[in-house]
Structure formats: structure tokens, C-alpha cells
Amino acid sequence: LTGSAVANPNPSNFDREYLVPVIIGAVTPQTINMDLDTGSSDLWVFSNSTPGAQATGHVVYQPNTCNASTCAKLLPGETWSIQYSDMSSSSGIVYSDLVTIGGAAVSSQAVEAAQIVSSSFTTDTANSGLLGMAFSSLNTCRPQQQLTWFDNIKASLAAEVWTANLQKGAAGTYNFGYIDSTAYNSNITYTPVSTLRGFWEFTFSGYQLGSSSFVTTDMAAIADTGTTLLLLPSAVVESYWAQVPSAHLEPSLGAYIYPCSATPPNFTFGIGSYRGVVPGSYLAYGPVSSQWCYGGIQSQGSSPFSVFGDVLLKAQFVVFDVGNLRIGYAAK
Ligand SMILES: CC[C@H](C)[C@H](NC(=O)C[C@H](O)[C@H](CC1CCCCC1)NC(=O)CCNC(=O)[C@H](Cc1ccccc1)NC(=O)N1CCC(N)CC1)C(=O)NCc1cnc(C)nc1N
16 A cells, blocks of 8 residues: 655645645545645544634535544544644644545544634635644654554555655655655655654754855754744854845744745755755755844754744755654755
8 A cells, every 4th residue: 555645735825835635534524625734643633513703714624423433423422632843733623534544544633623723724714734744753643642654554655655745836746655765855864763752853964154165063953844843953054144135033923034036055964975965056045034034944942852844944855764664855
């Protein structure tokens, strides 16, 4: 078994997130556009349990709890509640239902129906749910923690692996169960993943800012499709933006902005001897005013790891190798 699904960038805001069509339900299938998120492990959707005012503009999951074995089933007493690093949150109840992504189906997937969503979810009408693809240890369902869609399907797949091939301003692909050797143009460099914190966490071997020399130093990072930007230690971020005249940390935003007339320098990361290059044009996030633009590289703050978010991931072919607990990067 393999699967392949399109990854659509949210068109209205600078690839802020990438959405995947997910089909939920057997008796009355519904296609729901969801944000595939390697930074969390809950599969949750707007639903008929979400108050109308919070669900306006969203596709809502309507579980068909009929009597046949193929119907949705409420999991009695199960609830979930999640907080994200951008301060958004959601919570609700849990059904078991058929969930198909790119042709690959899980018959009894925990589908978490939202009863409450915070305001930033309501306003992001392109996104009607999150598809958690971190490790199941982070799933918030209680009293019985639930498995991610990938953990449920992996034994049926040709290989316990999936890949992300995100594009800048264009549709990309998530493939499940196989590696498309035509999708990248070099060898894949793998490095071990630590699941201790439940994320796709790995060590990178250093970085290069623009045309400066490569800085060799082991650093911790997570690969997070659910974070838009590339978050690095504040000292590195300061050095990076020092290369762009007039770029500065804007206190009111808590973020670096730079003159839109400038093109930011490239960012290169190391994995062993592999060098992954993020073109400067990928690090131009978007305008905050007529002349100032929001930087694609920002501080990781007090986080103990950097966050390789979409601005970096879209420049690479990324292999999430669950079977071997490793992550792979290749140029494309
Ligand atoms: C089971 C929880 C689960 C593991 C959870 N995982 C995450 O938060 C990471 C996950 O990938 C989630 C998934 C999101 C959630 C919101 C909807 C879209 C998907 N990612 C995030 O929270 C970061 C998403 N937000 C973003 O990436 C936004 C998008 C944006 C871009 C440009 C301009 C403005 C906004 N970026 C920012 O907020 N930034 C701009 C501001 C800058 N100073 C930092 C970066 C977690 O760590 N929670 C712990 C947690 C709780 N509370 C807090 C406060 N921090 C936490 N880390």
C-alpha cells in the first residue's frame, strides 16, 4: 500500500501553511482540508459540535453514527485539549471513523471533533483541522491516548516512511509508504531522530549565513511543517539580519523586519557533510507595510531547539523515516 496527496499552500498568505484534502467517513464521506503538522499529534476537525459562531466559513465534520460497522462511533468518555506555541488552542470529544489520505485508508482512526476553537482558528477559514504527524506520545486524548493516522497505517504501507515535497507558492506533495526517486536531484542524507520530546528532533551540524563562512557547531532542531518560519537562536538571527541594511527587530511585532526592496541572504544548514541551501527569496516572508517586510528567519526564543519550518522545508525533499527513526534531506 502507498498513498500520495497534494499539499496546497494557503493562497492568501505567503505559504503560511500547507493544506491536505482528507476524506473522513465511510457512509457519508466528507473532504476536509487540513494542515498536516509534524509539530503535533492530534487529528482534529471543526465539527457539528463546534459552536456556529466559531465554525463560520469552515467545512465541518458531521459524524454519521449509524448502526453499521462502517459508521462513526463516539468514543465514550474520551476528550482532548491542545495548546500550540502560537498561543492558539482547541478541545473537544473523540469519534472513531474511516480516514483516507491520498488513497490510503485507516478504518478506525481517532477523529477529534472540536467543541471549542480559539479565534485564530476561526479566522483561518482555509484550514478546517489539523493532521498531527509527530509521534503519538504527544497525542492529548484522555483517558486513552490515541494513535496518529501514520501510526495506524504504517504496518500496511510498503515502507514505514513518508515524504514532504513542499513548494514555494505552488502545490507540493506528501507521499506515504515510498520514496519517489524522481523528486530530488542528489543523494538523501539521513540523520537519527530523537523521539524523547515527541517531535521529529535531530541534530544539525552547523550553518552558513549568506556568503559568510560555515559555522561548524552541533545544534538541536525539530522539523515542523506546522510552523511557517525558520526559528533559530537569537544570536544567529541577529547575525543573519545584520547582513541586510536597515533590517531590525521591531519591538511591536517581536520579529525582525527588513526593507522589502532588499533580498535576504541565503541560509545554509549542515547535516554531516551535506549542505542544504534555503534561497534568500524563500526567507522573504511578506509585507507588514508598504516598505517593510516580515523576515522568514526569526528567534526560537527560549525553546531548547530550532524549528525548521515551512520556509526551509519547501527548499528540500524531506524523508520522515518512522521505521528507522531518522530524517532525510535532499536538494531538489
Ligand atoms: C501537544 C502540543 C503540541 C506538541 C504543540 N505543537 C506546536 O505548538 C507546534 C505546532 O507545529 C503548531 C501547529 C500550528 C498551530 C496553529 C495552527 C496552525 C498549525 N505550530 C505553531 O504553533 C506555530 C504556528 N504559528 C506560526 O508558525 C506563525 C505563523 C505566522 C507567520 C508569519 C507571521 C505571523 C504568524 N508564526 C509565528 O507565530 N511566528 C511569528 C512571530 C515570531 N516571533 C515567531 C514565529 C506544542 O508544542 N504545544 C506546547 C506549547 C503550549 N503552549 C505554548 C505557549 N507553547 C507551546 N509550545
